[in-house]
Amino acid sequence: MRESQIMFLQYMTGLLILVFGSFHFLLISVLSPSPQKVLYIYSGINASHILVGGTLYYTWVKAVYSSLIWGSVFELLLTFLVYHVFNGFRVILSEIIPGGRAEKAITYILFIAGLIVFIWGTRTVVIGLGGGF
Amino acid sequence: MEQLILKDFGEVVKTVTFRVRRYDPEKDDAPRYEEYRVPVQKGMTVLDGILYIKEHIDHTLSARYSCRMGICGSCGMIINGKERLACQTQILELGKDLIKVDPMGNYEVVKDLVPDLSKLFRNHQNVKPFIIRDEEEPKGEYLQTPGQRERYAMFTDCILCGLCLSACPTSASDELYLGPQALAQGFRYIADNRDLGFEERLNVLDSKHGVWRCHFSGACSEVCPKGVDPALAIQLLRQVMTTNVFVRFKQKGTETGPERKSVSGVS
Structure with a gap:
């Protein structure tokens, strides 16, 4: 691939991370099915609180991860993040250690590291889709 | 003594201190700074100051210069922390009593204020800075309108002083x-409509x-003494x-004008 193609994808994934990341945070903060999403119950005089509803509620998290739509959003977000992060590292490191075998080694190592993170993340998404948490 | 040396050039306005980085890679272990007191007259440039030091105080100081009028781009150096041409920088306009002079950054140093510009010229050569055409021998003039020239006109002002690379x-x-x-x-x-070398430079x-x-x-554009905007x-x-990435960039290449003969009649 030409560097222009690689960098075009870098900028595009940056934008898409913004879009899909926003969905992700909307999911956590606003899109909860429960009106109690930010409700905390203060128990006793020591004011410790217990989460009783909201997007971080276990059953809701499980429901979200089981949804094919949200699962796809997470998988896409993961793909964009892995590309953007590891290519970003490659760019930074190739400037610090330019040229020769070191630069090639950096590219291969980061590619493999990115692949491992992607496979591991996909595994989590797939397990979530199967309701297996 | 100072008055005597400078009497033909006008009144000495003040005396400033030049703090110059000295380094000879063949002799010195590390760079050091040396200070020189230089009498300043109106209109005197930093290059004049350096030449004054070289002529009257320390003959071993090395600096590169040629035209003394901001055309050749030889006397690029870092003056008070900023890349400038020494011949275009007036001492009084700096408004300081201490003038710190360093060789340009991002280059090896040949000696003192003389940088090794090999990297600059090598990179320049690598982008093939000439019109590339298909035909071996031009048969006529390559036509260009003033508007077509305007697309790249600013970038023809580069004098290869290397200040931009130093600041980058x-x-x-x-x-x-x-x-x-x-x-x-x-x-x-x-961007030159006469060129067909995009693929070769890619x-x-x-x-x-x-x-x-x-x-x-944007540091390159900030320091360019000719107002070129490399950024x-x-x-x-x-x-x-x-x-x-999406649509293959294709240069059309201008047509050639009518075949012409030189004044001497030799084509």
Whole structure:
């Protein structure tokens, strides 16, 4: 691939991370099915609180991860993040250690590291889709 | 003594201190700074000050210069922390009593204020800074309208002084980076309607250490003594490269005009 193609994808994934990341945070903060999403119950005089509803509620998290739509959003977000992060590292490191075998080694190592993170993340998404948490 | 030396050139306005970085890689272990007191007259440039030091105080000080009028681009150096041409920098306009002079950054030092510009010239050469055409021998003039020339006119003003590369933060960390000068010249020829060399330059400009490594700090444009804006050229070059991802950038190449003979009759 030409560097222009690689960098075009870098900028595009940056934008898409913004879009899909926003969905992700909307999911956590606003899109909860429960009106109690930010409700905390203060128990006793020591004011410790217990989460009783909201997007971080276990059953809701499980429901979200089981949804094919949200699962796809997470998988896409993961793909964009892995590309953007590891290519970003490659760019930074190739400037610090330019040229020769070191630069090639950096590219291969980061590619493999990115692949491992992607496979591991996909595994989590797939397990979530199967309701297996 | 100072009065005697400078009497033909006008009144000495004040005396300033030049703090000059001295380093001879063949003799010295590390660079050091030496200070010289220089009498200043109105209109005196930093280059004049350096030449005064060389003539009257320390003959061993080395600096590169030639035209003394901001055309040749030989006397680039870092003056009070900023890349400038020494011949274009008036001492009184700096408004300081201490003038710190360093050789340009991002280059090896030959001696004192003389940088080794090999990297600059090598990068310049790599972008093929000339019109590339298919035909071996031009049969006539390559036609160009004033508007077509305007697309790249600013970038023809580059005098290869190397100040932009010295100021570039990417060049400081990435020694293989082409640098603003070479990239601007790459754009200058790609934007030229007479040129057909886009594909030939692509491997260099669109490489791992080419146009995409610019962080757009804009330092190159800030220091250019000729008002060239290399940062703009880099952005325009990126525009061409990005478009080329989808639609292959094709240069048409201007047509040649009628065949002409020289005044002497020899074609």
